[in-house]
Amino acid sequence: MAESAAHGGPAGPGASAAAKDDGADPRRWRALAVCLVAGFMTLLDVSIVNVALPSIREGLHTPESDLQWVLSGYALAFGLFLIPAGRLGDARGRRQVFMTGLALFTLSSAACGAAQSSTWLVVARLVQGLAGGLVSPQISALIQQMFAGPERGRAFGMFGTVVGISTAVGPLLGGLLIQAAGAEEGWRWVFYVNLPLGVVCLLLARRLLPDTPSAGSVRLRDLDPVGVLLLGAGVLALLLPFVQAHQWSGNAKWLLLLLAAALLAVFVGWESRCGRRGTTPVVSLALFRVRSYWLGCLLILLYFAGFTSIFFITTLYLQSGLHYTALQAGLSITPFALGSAVAASPGGRLVGRYGRPLVVVGLAAVAVGLAATALAVHLDTGRGVGWAMAAPLLFAGLGSGLVIAPNQTLTLSQVPVAGAGSAGGTLQTGQRVGSAIGIAAVGSVFFAQVGSAAWSTAYDHGLVVSVAFVVAALLVALADVGGDKRGRNRTAHSPSAATDRRESR
Template sequence: MAGDAAGDSGAAAGGPGPSAAGAAPDPRRWKALAVCLVGGFMTLLDVSIVNVALPSIREGLRTPVSDLQWVLSGYALAFGLFLIPAGRLGDARGRRVVFMVGLALFTLASAACGAAQSSLWLVIARLVQGFAGGTVTPQISALIQQMFSGRERGRAFGMFGTVVGISTAVGPLLGGLIIQLAGADDGWRWVFYVNLPLGVVCLLLARRLLPDTPAAGRVRLRDLDPIGVLLLGCGVLALLLPFVQSQQWHNDEKWLLLLVAAALLACFVKWESRCRTGGTQPVLNLSLFHVRSFSLGCLLILLYFGGFTTIFFITTLYLQSGLHYSALEAGLAITPFALGSAVAAGVGGRLVGRFGRPLVLVGLVMVTVGLAATASAVHLVPGHAAGWAMAAPLLVAGLGSGLVISPNQTLTLSEVPVAMAGSAGGTLQTGQRVGSAIGIAAVGSVFFAQVEPDGWPTAYDHGLVMSVAFVIAALVVAVADVIAGHRAGAHHGGGKADRESQDREPPDR
């Protein structure tokens, strides 16, 4: 890691970087982290906060159902498409610059969303907002890699994991509160306008506190691998579209797009392999997937987010449509999950260096138990009081979730060289977005299929079973990683290899 360490220690005065050998760490690195976390909170919050605003948007703009779907899915789709290219751009051009450009665009797009006069205007603004969010997010994990090392890196990723969990879980509550205060007619506009003051303050602080990227410089278009970006973008788009549009496209022919996606992604892999031997810097270095912690961590989080994000989707639907809760009441009912996730993510970030992947394993078991208990609570306490009955089991599931997202982020990126941190972080985030889209489509189809014949409680029960299935699949991956880690430790004469990797700089491969 000597090359990276030397480079990073030469970070320009624009902000803190890892200190040179023997020097005291720059105290501003924690302030810089706070700026990153605020930016991350804004972009990730907009994945879920709009859910409770949809009825208000529909009334205010006379929006058809198909456009409402794109208000939600368009943001997630654009967000997921740009994560890896944006991570690569930040690595090459400079993470502070790309973070600031993305955040400025996100703030302007939020203003455009709030000022929308038609559903088409709102959908286009949401697409731009999604691209901007996808530009900001991979820079955060890359900057954490750049600014921190050893146990401090685990703590920093723990804080980022807390933000991921809170922003996803608190979205319905915050959205409901804003609509309650601003009124049903224009409350949805303030769901977007709330980003404006945060964005302006964050931009000013980012310019002052965030570090430069030592290896960044002038970049030619071919250095960003445009062909690879195009193949990857089209492949991810073809993969996500049939899931995102599952409620609008009723013909089974939509699933043929999965074959198209497989072909495009195969072409992407072949092109990226050729780039490595041809002297062109690939958008995604495929050698990253030779690292067990990275490849299994990406697969685990894809499966987990397939179950994790669907919990809020079906719970808010059940409470609002089935039990006639208000948007604010539905958000409050999910708050125990958000609180548990926030508390446990910070703890998980501190403990991951000591316990490694088994900590994630414990978290997945807790989520499974908590969701199963939530389904039981709905049956034991039917009717309007079901929201109260969910509180304790959702708290358990939230505590478990905090031990999954944050430690997995640390473990997955622990052996990634800092020079590739942006594209690696973008890949990890892309897995989350793909998992969310697939999970919502799969769980949603099961949920809606049960509503008409059997009613909301049964639909919720079946939906939770599907969510648990995704979590159990992630649990299997975690078990496989733990077993492989023990075997590797035994082969090298010690069982602490994975844990020790958290206490030192990752090797430069």
């Protein structure tokens, strides 16, 4: 890719002749490492905070709704800024937006660690999510810019491995920090750990990341602020009744779902109008005419709703229900993350050969593993439940590794590099919106059962909702596989195909 060779700073003069011949930047793998470290930070702040929730509740006297906002607020802000950030990176330069977001993420991490109230923490987490939303779409866009062909699949596979590793390290690291610093103050260090990583990553990003050849000046209207506001208001109206389910009595809160549907419909109309007027919409609706793209976005939204909510309720169940320490709880959920980390890299390599059926296998494994976890908790309600759930969580994790990176590769496979940031932002918005919906919905069921039944029963009910989201994602994947088969059959029986067969005789 010719454009991947364009850099600012100390660039191409030292590049090898071979690298110049094939258009590949010799520093692309080191640049990828910088992207992966930044991705590791933003993903670590999901898994590491999960295990810190009981410590946060004890240290700041945080109510249940604020605990959900600590996670859902981060995911929501992250998701809302992914799409405009992807567009901004495409237009203004991916390296510049990446570094701005990383600096803001590092500063907001410090603010989270210094929080003196639950409101302070929730606000700081919203800013941290915004910063993560600036960084994340640049990663997928830079991978598409710097790599092509089989190398791109390997790069996305490595990113999938980082997803698994950050999920694995998060609970363990969080548990160790809380164990060392104490239950009341240990949670602060799960945020402070981002500070040295952020500083080092910023220094390396300035030196190694490529410029965006097509970048130039950008006006505010080019970022479609009306579209951003409509999308944000629609998603917020969708999430509020779930997150505040126990704080807002009565059924009137569910009317917000109608408002959400109306706002999102207006958003679609506005984006269509932008396209007809020749201005750049925040979401290119033309992308959703590509079946592999829109099905991939829907699949990952549903999967993340089930996937991320597991850790939320598992850590609460183990620590608050069974009185595990933070470290013990972190060790108990590590098998899922380890399985995901192990399977992610092979998944990235195999997706080119097997396509969407590989994702189907992964989703089926996750559903079976989570169902077996629910059974294990039902059969063993004592303190040995951590051992009982280890094998099924490991199996589910292996399946998860075959879902995230392969789905990303398949979903973006037909997207032009020029729109990679916007497309990647839309895809990851589906992930974060799914995470927020899943945490809100599963958390709502979990806390409702805790009030009237045992912790194990509440955990069973929460897992059932998580499995339902994963099964829904599996049905979408099966629909995509079926669509591919029908498309191949139509092609095989088309008149042109028949003519080609006659001519070949």
